[in-house]
Amino acid sequence: MASKFNELPAKAEPLTPTVEESTVEEEKVQNLNENESGSEAKSPLSHLMESNSEFVDNLWKLLQKKLEIGEDEEALKILGKLVEAQPSEMEWKYLRARLLSEMGKIQEAREAFEEILALNPLSFEALFENALIMDRGGERDAVIERLERALNIAMDESKAKEARDVRLIIAQIQFLQKKVDEALKSYEELIKEDPHDFRPYFCKGMIYSLLDRNSEAREQFAKYRELSPKKYEVEGYLRTPLSRMKLFGTDSQS
Numbered sequence: 001m002a003s004k005f006n007e008l009p010a011k012a013e014p015l016t017p018t019v020e021e022s023t024v025e026e027e028k029v030q031n032l033n034e035n036e037s038g039s040e041a042k043s044p045l046s047h048l049m050e051s052n053s054e055f056v057d058n059l060w061k062l063l064q065k066k067l068e069i070g071e072d073e074e075a076l077k078i079l080g081k082l083v084e085a086q087p088s089e090m091e092w093k094y095l096r097a098r099l100l101s102e103m104g105k106i107q108e109a110r111e112a113f114e115e116i117l118a119l120n121p122l123s124f125e126a127l128f129e130n131a132l133i134m135d136r137g138g139e140r141d142a143v144i145e146r147l148e149r150a151l152n153i154a155m156d157e158s159k160a161k162e163a164r165d166v167r168l169i170i171a172q173i174q175f176l177q178k179k180v181d182e183a184l185k186s187y188e189e190l191i192k193e194d195p196h197d198f199r200p201y202f203c204k205g206m207i208y209s210l211l212d213r214n215s216e217a218r219e220q221f222a223k224y225r226e227l228s229p230k231k232y233e234v235e236g237y238l239r240t241p242l243s244r245m246k247l248f249g250t251d252s253q254s
Contacts (some may be wrong), residue, residue, distance in 0.1 A: 072103050090116065094125055101133060109133060121153050122162040128169050135176055143173055164190065168199060175207060183207065198227035 059078065066075035079096040086092060097112030113130040116123055127150055134143035147170050154163035171186035184207060187200040205220030 067099075072099060075099060076103070090120065090123070094123075097126070098129060101129060106133060106137065117150075121150055122159065122166070124162075124165050124169075127166065131169055131173055132176075135173055140177055144170065147173065164194070164197070168203070171200075172203065175203075180207065180211070196227060198224045201227065 059082070063075055063078045063082075066072075066078065076096065076099055079092060079099060082089070082092040083096055093112065093116050097109055097116060100106075100109035100112055110130065110133055113126045113133070116126040117130065120126070127147065131143050131147060134146065147166055151163055151166045151170070154160075154166055167186065167190060171183050171190070174186060175183035184204060187204045187207075190197065190200040191204075201220045201224040205217045205224060208214070208217035208220060
């Protein structure tokens with residue numbers, strides 16, 4: 001569906017920092033915050049992140065720890081500084097927006113996702129999460145219009161894969177809005193266009209399962225398992241807690 005949320009810039013399985021390491025990194029960030037002048041020049045934190053990869057790794061581990069123990073406000077402050085220090089790093093922007101959403105800071109989350117979409121109108125993660133927030137907020141018509149604008153951009157730019165990703169989001173929103181027949185029709189159209197894409201089969205299987213149409217669900221899941229890469233989880237249905245910092249997508253897959 002979209003690009004993998006890379007575990008930047010830490011290793012694939014970062015270790016949890018010790019209390020001493022966490023304290024040291026927190027003190028470093030605090031000291032750097034106090035020393036920032038507010039000028040347009042790069043901040044001390046930005047310089048340190050560029051020159052010291054170990055500091056970046058430890059800061060990432062500290063962020064993970066804050067999320068795992070539920071200190072969301074502290075994690076948000078760290079992410080804010082990461083975004084400020086590395087404004088071109090979209091992963092920080094996305095994680096901050098998602099954390100805002102999970103903390104119930106809906107308007108701030110909307111603004112954060114729209115900021116990402118202003119830079120990358122076809123970001124799957126931002127489109128998907130923003131659509132969920134809009135739908136939960138009762139913006140039923142507006143969310144479809146928002147997604148259709150993104151679809152038009154993809155089509156105008158001849159980006160077939162991105163257009164398909166947006167259509168997958170639209171189909172899921174249709175289902176969430178209890179437009180079951182429309183959602184199933186959307187998935188069927190996607191399957192006809194590309195029968196080797198496993199995602200619509202999975203989504204149809206989920207719908208049939210929720211409708212207690214178990215025989216049809218098993219058929220769709222069997223096709224999904226036949227076509228899907230190993231260990232793949234479909235974004236939007238199989239979600240990992242934010243504290244584990246993993247998302248699943250298919251920027252490199254059709």
